[in-house]
Amino acid sequence: DVKVTQSSRYLVKRTGEKVFLECVQDMDHENMFWYRQDPGLGLRLIYFSYDVKMKEKGDIPEGYSVSREKKERFSLILESASTNQTSMYLCASSSGTGVWEKLFFGSGTQLSVL
Amino acid sequence: GNSVTQMEGPVTLSEEAFLTINCTYTATGYPSLFWYVQYPGEGLQLLLKATKADDKGSNKGFEATYRKETTSFHLEKGSVQVSDSAVYFCALSSGQGAQKLVFGQGTRLTINP
Numbered sequence: 001d002v003k004v005t006q007s008s009r010y011l012v013k014r015t016g017e018k019v020f021l022e023c024v025q026d027m028d029h030e031n032m033f034w035y036r037q038d039p040g041l042g043l044r045l046i047y048f049s050y051d052v053k054m055k056e057k058g059d060i061p062e063g064y065s066v067s068r069e070k071k072e073r074f075s076l077i078l079e080s081a082s083t084n085q086t087s088m089y090l091c092a093s094s095s096g097t098g099v100w101e102k103l104f105f106g107s108g109t110q111l112s113v114l
Numbered sequence: 115g116n117s118v119t120q121m122e123g124p125v126t127l128s129e130e131a132f133l134t135i136n137c138t139y140t141a142t143g144y145p146s147l148f149w150y151v152q153y154p155g156e157g158l159q160l161l162l163k164a165t166k167a168d169d170k171g172s173n174k175g176f177e178a179t180y181r182k183e184t185t186s187f188h189l190e191k192g193s194v195q196v197s198d199s200a201v202y203f204c205a206l207s208s209g210q211g212a213q214k215l216v217f218g219q220g221t222r223l224t225i226n227p
Binding site: 105 | 118
């Protein structure tokens with residue numbers, strides 16, 4: 001089975017800190033995604049990548065950046081964390097290009113910015 | 115743009131009750147439709163999917179039919195169990211290239227014994 005591993009389950013940071021969220025997948029998937037999950041809003045796409053060193057903005061990229069130096073690893077970066085970035089962050093991966101392909105999710109990182 | 119609307123939760127049912135969670139969508143073209151489930155403390159996992167009109171997705175006793183005429187993809191189960199307690203997300207995908215899912219807001223389901 002595909003495993004998508006997020007480096008931290010819980011993270012507490014201070015306003016203004018630079019924050020790195022790491023995600024690793026073990027199935028050689030081309031596509032990787034970062035979502036944030038907020039109550040009543042569902043999941044919203046922040047950034048995604050369909051190849052190494054490639055990245056594309058999702059629906060809410062402001063305040064975030066990403067890095068994909070290796071195929072298996074996709075990092076989400078908060079350059080200067082703010083309290084409105086307190087959220088659950090979910091990483092996902094998938095293979096292929098068909099719209100019917102399923103996504104495999106990590107178990108999430110709950111980030112609190114104080 | 116594309117969007118998904120789910121019935122508001124939380125939903126609380128007794129074991130063996132019939133379940134319906136409503137989902138309607140707005141999309142251009144011919145989207146694929148999905149139900150994902152999130153059990154406590156876990157990430158989302160695919161429950162079922164349908165890729166064209168009138169397709170029925172099914173898994174673990176859950177079913178949903180892709181209704182283009184009503185732009186709906188309602189989730190149903192005839193007899194729920196305590197282990198079905200989770201958050202359920204309806205989603206659609208219509209992009210080219212890498213799949214970009216658009217999710218509904220999620221419906222929390224609690225099943226009491």
